[in-house]
Amino acid sequence: MALRPQSPKSDSDKKAERDAAQQDVFMREVDDALRQDQMMGMFRRYGVPVLGLAAAVLLGLGGYLWWQNSQTQAAEERGEKLVMALDHLEAGNLATADKQLAPIAEDGAGASATSAKLARAGIALQQNRREEAIRLYAEVADDSDAPQPFRDLATIREIAAGFDKMKPQEVVDRLKPLAVPGNPWFGPAGELVGIAYLKLGKEDLAGPLFAKIARDEDSPDSLRARTRQMAGLLGVDAIDDPEEVAGDATEAAEPAQQ
Known part of the structure; x- marks a missing residue:
């Protein structure tokens, strides 16, 4: 069966097709531009706060890491000073040991401060400063942040020192x-x-x-x-x-x- 030959397109048909193609291209460009405007609007609305939040998180993390490192270094320094003071105590240099232990004990942070207070209380007892010793032992015994074995020891020493009263x-x-x-x-x-x-x-x-x-x-x-x-x-x-x-x-x- 023979196909019927297609009739040639008229000028008006060709013009209509061109107009339709141009309209399609124009709508795509408008759609792309609209998406870009929407993205820019979303960035202006949410981008700056999000970036600000991200920057704050990074700054906070950096600050925490710096603080943690500083705390570690400070604890190491306190530990070294405590060892030096205890060496003097073991050698019988009570006055020197007490002088070096005082700032560690007054710092009030961690096991080093607790150990320093206990050592100072022991020195006070040896030097017949009983009331000061009892006060230092009581501070350790009442310190909820101190390790429990230290608190128990301080309680016993406090009561032994003040037993008669x-x-x-x-x-x-x-x-x-x-x-x-x-x-x-x-x-x-x-x-x-x-x-x-x-x-x-x-x-x-x-x-x-x-x-x-x-x-x-x-x-x-x-x-x-x-x-x-x-x-x-x-x-x-x-x-x-x-x-x-x-x-x-x-x-x-x-x-x-x-």
Whole structure:
């Protein structure tokens, strides 16, 4: 079947096609321009705040890293100064050690400051400045940011230094949580609680407590020997190993013979 020949386009048809093509190109250009205007408008509206926020985040991160680095350097410097001060303390240079420890303790930040306060309190006791020592120990004991072992030690030292002026029941109330087997401070805390019990007339509580300390292998031998004797005086048997007790008696007698 033969195809019918197409009739040639008229000039008006050709002009209509050109106009349509031009209109299509024009609409695309308008559409592209509109998109660009929208993008520019969005940038003007949101771009500056977003860039500002990004800059603030970067500045904040940079500031935090700088602060963290400064804190690390400061802690290292405090640690070095603390070691130097403790060297003087070990050598018996109490005045020099106390002078070097003072600014570290007054800084009030971290374990270095806590250690410095404890050391200064010990120096004050050695120099018969008991009230100052008690004050420094109390500051550490009440410091919620200090490591708990340091706070417990400071509590025991504070009470030991001020024991004679304290009410026995106050000693019991403050140290009883530490005076339990298994606690690292059971020995020294328990001894003070036991003595407080004696002052309260509670020998029935003091004797068994002394016996427990005497049997506690984690407590110092000298403390175990003392509490064993106290338990015996109160009629409580704290002797598990007679040979061990004989050894303690021999060691105690040797210095007296020299």
